[in-house]
Amino acid sequence: MVQHRGAQRGAQRGARGPPGGPGWAPVCPLTHEGQAAPREQLSVAMVLREVPAENIARPLGRNEVIGLLFRLTIFGAVTYFTIKWMVDAIDPTRKQKVEAQKQAEKLMRQIGVKNVKLSEYEMSIAAHLVDPLSMQITWRDIAGLDEVITELKETVILPVQKRHLFQGSRLLQPPKGVLLYGPPGCGKTLIAKATAKEAGFRFINLQPSTLTDKWYGESQKLAAAVFTLAVKLQPSIIFIDEIDSFLRSRSSSDHEATAMMKAQFMSLWDGLDTDHHCQVIIMGATNRPQDLDSAILRRMPTRFHINQPSVKQREQILGLILENESVDSSVNLHDVAKETDGFSGSDLREMCRDAALLCVRDFVHNQSDSASEDFIRPIHQSDLQKAIGKMKKSKSAGGHGALLHAALD
Structure with a gap:
């Protein structure tokens, strides 16, 4: 039966003649269920029948390959720049990030830091670097705080400048945190600037707004970049003015992103990965120490009360x-x-x-x-x-x- 039907179809094709010749007409192909194939499949089948078999099997010529590669290159370039433009248009802070990167590179050259690779987040923090040589505040510009200055020299500056004298002791290492507290206008910020100037430390003036970002998870990455940058530039001081507004007492009403940023900051400050020989000091100034979190106060064992002058x-x-x-x-x-x-x-x-x-x-x-x-x-x-x-x-x-x-x- 099958052979009979195949012979009958061959006779019908021979009666119609060769494709394109007189008496030729396309036969509507049938699916395996016996129904007529869709019009798209029919058109594809007709095109394939009209193309000679030797044209499908032959390799592409040199000019055709070059033209194909050229078209693919143009298409890829247009797609890349279109996507890049769309990403820049979606991110409104892109311009500020570019300016911060330029400022960071300029400051890195001024303080003499070379051959140090920084990530995108570290570049954002490096824009707040302060060159100690450009500071105008010295110990001579502070009056009435001789006792505080003397204790700062002995407990903070000397262990860093004379590091070879204290290598065998873990008790005589510089403190991880220094807190300056007292009424406003009594010289807390001046002491921090003079400390960085006299000690020659790299000074990072950290602002709480630097660590805030509208994208979820970016604040934690910026908080981590503060410490990684300080380690690369050590000895360094991370100064946080009005630290109570940034690291105030935690509560259940805190926003999730703020709570995570504080936790990230404290874990990197004195967590499992911290090095006891790391020469990074966090110095904070506040006139409301009672608002600070108890975990922050524990990480600032060296405290100086800058009271109103006598x-x-x-x-x-x-x-x-x-x-x-x-x-x-x-x-x-x-x-x-x-x-x-x-x-x-x-x-x-x-x-x-x-x-x-x-x-x-x-x-x-x-x-x-x-x-x-x-x-x-x-x-x-x-x-x-x-x-x-x-x-x-x-x-x-x-x-x-x-x-x-x-x-x-």
Whole structure:
């Protein structure tokens, strides 16, 4: 039966003649179920029948291969740049990241770091590097804190500068964390800058906004990059000003991303992978140490209470502020220091600036007099008295904020 049907179909094809010839007509192919094939399959079958078999089997020529490769190259390039443009358009922080990378490369050259490969996240952190040579703050610019400066030199700077003397001891290694706490305006940030300047450490001024990112998981990677960068640049100081806003006490109401970032930061600070000989110091400054997490306080065993200056300290601060100014010889700084009870270092500087402005104001008012000489008079005791009264009024108007005077221990 099968042979009979095959012979009958062959006779029908012979009756129609060769493909394309007179009397030839395509036969609608049938599927294995006996139904008519779709129109797409029919058209493909017709095209394949019209193409000679030798054209399908022959290899491509040289010009055809070159043309095919050229078309594939153009298609790949267009696809790559299209996808890249779409990714850049989706990420609004791409421009800031590029600028941060350029700034990081510039700072790395300034501090003399060469042949150090940094990742993308480390480049973002490196944009906040501070060159110690460019800092203008030294120990001589800080007055009234001699005891704190001496202890900092002995406990933080000396173990790093004289590392060979303490290699055999794990107790005499530099601390992993240093906390400077006390009322605002008393010199906590100045001490951190002077420490980095005098010790020659690489100084990373870490801002909480640097570690925040809208993409999930990026904050943890940035927190890890802080420590990996500090290790590559050691000896280094990671300074966090107002550390209470970044590492405050954890609670169940914290956001998941914030909690994970804090946990990542603390685990890398003093976790299983930390090295006891690593010369990385985290220094924080705050006027609200009671808001810090207990785990953070444990990681900062070296603490310095920078309280409001005493009468003697205020006199030293006034002498430092007015050192290069034109001051009348009759000015008694000891009496001025007695009248400025409750003033911080920044308050004393602002008070001296107001006194100097009074001299400038007199110069402007007397400038209309042609007989007057063209010079600004020195600061008198009366100018300081007026400036003290003005500062007390501004402090009383600002409210009696509770300043921290008690130590943590």
